[in-house]
Amino acid sequence: MVRKIVAIALVTGSLMVSACNTVEGAGKDVKSAGQAIEKTAN
Numbered sequence: 269m270v271r272k273i274v275a276i277a278l279v280t281g282s283l284m285v286s287a288c289n290t291v292e293g294a295g296k297d298v299k300s301a302g303q304a305i306e307k308t309a310n
């Protein structure tokens with residue numbers, strides 16, 4: 269029982285970390301796209 273709980277916690281933790289990196293990467297992509305549009309507008 270304890271092993272199952274630990275395994276679930278590890279899987280959940282790793283998914284949360286990878287999701288956080290994905291969101292951060294998407295934010296950087298949106299930021300760079302916005303900067304490119306701003307340069308074109310100027």
